[in-house]
Amino acid sequence: MTLLHQDVNLWNQWREQNLDTKISLRGLDLHGLHLIRANFNGLNLTGVDLSDADLSGASLIGTNLRRADLSGAKLIGCSLVGAKLIGADLSHANLVASKLISAQLVGADLSDANLSNANLRKADLLGAELRDTQCHQADFTEADLTRACLGNADLQEAIFKHTNLTRASFNGAKLKGVDLRHSLLTDAALGHAYLVGAIMNQTVLQTTHLNPDLLRGVVIQDT
Numbered sequence: 001m002t003l004l005h006q007d008v009n010l011w012n013q014w015r016e017q018n019l020d021t022k023i024s025l026r027g028l029d030l031h032g033l034h035l036i037r038a039n040f041n042g043l044n045l046t047g048v049d050l051s052d053a054d055l056s057g058a059s060l061i062g063t064n065l066r067r068a069d070l071s072g073a074k075l076i077g078c079s080l081v082g083a084k085l086i087g088a089d090l091s092h093a094n095l096v097a098s099k100l101i102s103a104q105l106v107g108a109d110l111s112d113a114n115l116s117n118a119n120l121r122k123a124d125l126l127g128a129e130l131r132d133t134q135c136h137q138a139d140f141t142e143a144d145l146t147r148a149c150l151g152n153a154d155l156q157e158a159i160f161k162h163t164n165l166t167r168a169s170f171n172g173a174k175l176k177g178v179d180l181r182h183s184l185l186t187d188a189a190l191g192h193a194y195l196v197g198a199i200m201n202q203t204v205l206q207t208t209h210l211n212p213d214l215l216r217g218v219v220i221q222d223t
Contacts, residue, residue, distance in 0.1 A: 004030060008038045015039050051089075071109075091129075 003011040016039075024044040031049045037057040044064045051069045056076040060083050067087045078098045086106045093113045101119055106126045116136040123143045130150045139159045145168050152172040159179045169189040177197040 004033060004035065004038070008035050012037070012039045 003014055025040075025048055026044050027047045028045075029049045030053055032052045033050075034054045035050075035058055036054055037059075038055065039059050040063050041059050041061045042063060045060075045068055046064050046066045047068060048065070049069045050073050052072040053070075054074045055078050056074050057078065058075070059079045061079055062082045062084075063080070064084045065080075065088050066084055067089075068085070069089045070093050071089045072092045073090070073094070075093055075095045075098050078095070080103050081099050081101045082103065083100070084104045085108050086104050088105070088108045090113050091109045091111045093110070095113055095115050095118050097117045098115070099119045100123050101121045103120070103123045105128050106124055107128060108125070109129045110133055111129050111131045112133065113130075114134040115130075115138045116134050118135070118138045120143050121139055121141045123140070125140075125143055125145045125148050127147045128145070128149075130148055130153055133150070133153045135150075135153055135155045135158050137157045137159075138155070140163050141159055141161045142163060143160075144164045145160075146164050146166045148165075148168045150168060150170050150173050153170075154174045155170075155178055156174050157177040157179075158175075160183045161179055161181050163180075163183045165180075165183055165185045165188050167187045167189075168185070170193045171189050171191045173190075173193045175193050175195045175198050177199075178195070179199045181199055181201045183200075
């Protein structure tokens, strides 16, 4: 796709004029390209190399990005609603204020990524790697983070309402002011997690062990 290497505006114009054309960019090397506000809606980008690319403001709604390499990519304000990111590498990516509503991120690597203010409502993050991520004020409402690893992540003021966090690992995570209302934390690991000011109304904590010294100011209610 030479248009992507030349001018993203030309690419977007071509897409608008060829809406019925089936396109597959499977396995394409787009490493380091400037793809700001590019339209990749609904395309097959399986295994594509977008590492270090600038996709700020890009639209990837419903895009297939299975096993894609997005490491170090800039995805600020990007729309990935319903995108398939199963097994994708998003390590060190900048996803600030991105929309990942209902995105499929099963087994994805988001380690060291910046998800501050990102919207991950109803996203599937089963077994995802979020170690050392920045998730300040990120919204994980109704998401599935079963067996996800969030060790040492900055989750301050993040929202986990009605979220499945079964067997998730929060060891060493910063959870100051986090909203865990109605969430499921069965068998979750919270060793050395910093929970000052966390809200845990009607949170299920079966077999979850909490360090009393780290619970200062936590609001826990059964009803």
